[in-house]
Amino acid sequence: MKQHEQSIAAAQQAVASKPKDRECYIELGMAYFEAHQFEEATAAFHQALDLDPKTAAAYNGIGRVCYHTGPPAAAIAAYEQAIALDPQYIAPIYGLGILYSAQLGDYERAVATFQEGLRHNPGNAFLTATLGSTYARMGRITDALVTLEQAQMLDPASAYVQSWLSILYLHQQRFDDAIATCQREIELADAHSPHRLLGLIYAARGQTEAAMTELEQAIALKAEDYEARAALAKLYQDVGRQQEADAALTLAQEQAEADHAEYGLACVAVVSGATERALALLKVALEKELIQPGWVRIDPEFAFIQDNPRFQMLIGQGPAGNGN
Numbered sequence: 001m002k003q004h005e006q007s008i009a010a011a012q013q014a015v016a017s018k019p020k021d022r023e024c025y026i027e028l029g030m031a032y033f034e035a036h037q038f039e040e041a042t043a044a045f046h047q048a049l050d051l052d053p054k055t056a057a058a059y060n061g062i063g064r065v066c067y068h069t070g071p072p073a074a075a076i077a078a079y080e081q082a083i084a085l086d087p088q089y090i091a092p093i094y095g096l097g098i099l100y101s102a103q104l105g106d107y108e109r110a111v112a113t114f115q116e117g118l119r120h121n122p123g124n125a126f127l128t129a130t131l132g133s134t135y136a137r138m139g140r141i142t143d144a145l146v147t148l149e150q151a152q153m154l155d156p157a158s159a160y161v162q163s164w165l166s167i168l169y170l171h172q173q174r175f176d177d178a179i180a181t182c183q184r185e186i187e188l189a190d191a192h193s194p195h196r197l198l199g200l201i202y203a204a205r206g207q208t209e210a211a212m213t214e215l216e217q218a219i220a221l222k223a224e225d226y227e228a229r230a231a232l233a234k235l236y237q238d239v240g241r242q243q244e245a246d247a248a249l250t251l252a253q254e255q256a257e258a259d260h261a262e263y264g265l266a267c268v269a270v271v272s273g274a275t276e277r278a279l280a281l282l283k284v285a286l287e288k289e290l291i292q293p294g295w296v297r298i299d300p301e302f303a304f305i306q307d308n309p310r311f312q313m314l315i316g317q318g319p320a321g322n323g324n
Helices: 002-017 022-034 038-051 056-069 071-085 090-103 107-120 125-138 141-154 159-171 175-188 190-205 210-219 224-239 242-271 275-287 293-298 300-305 309-314
Strands: none
Touching: 002 022, 002 141, 022 038, 022 056, 056 090, 056 107, 071 090, 090 125, 090 300, 107 275, 125 141, 125 159, 125 190, 125 293, 141 159, 159 175, 159 190, 159 293, 159 300, 175 190, 190 224, 190 275, 190 300, 210 224, 242 275, 242 300, 275 293, 275 300, 275 309
């Protein structure tokens, strides 16, 4: 919180010293945005537009605010205006595509957005990778892998690409490939998620000590990684460390409920071995539209129950599903 306050104060000082500089207002808007002060952020972006109505970054900022606050139509309009002003501006292309994909589940429009973005920005590894991730959400795994491997050739040093490849390799049960891409991601940009993924893979392989080491590292890097904490609770229980297991699972449940309610709790349940509870919570989360089935389809936490008939029906792949 203190860091956000410092960023806002610095941006306010910049605006005060340069009240006619649109860039200062954009920086102020982004400082407010990062602090989740969305009304103030929107006001700052509009002040930038008052100075120059053709400021693409201001429209992108408004789009980002509306992505979080709604309505989606307002975010779409703002992102489209930013793209119209600057078709080579990657941020609004990504924002619009992810809005369609992750929030609305409109994968066809998401694909069209990224393909159009690549038409203006050929060879952009980030957009290529995000197109690949959209194919993955659609269940078009072969297309996703081809596209992501193309992105890897475009930018071998992209941790983002490695992360998505790890997820797809995991779901294809190509565990050695998934381990290798996780390790490359850690070398490029050490973060909690590849350690968690390694922990899940090692646990599935019965390599308990290695799994605990990776999951503990994930939590060290991000204390709010409740999926890693819940998976670790299961391993603690397996090795007889019951008190630590109970404490870890309780905290993981508290963190998950505060973050993503039923979906977060479903993730905690599935990695801690409570499959039936996980499926019941997942059903509620999908009914409440807290999550898109496309993400559930490839979420690493559910990778090890993807053949479960009830799971397949919930995500629209079983006989009772309607597709997605």
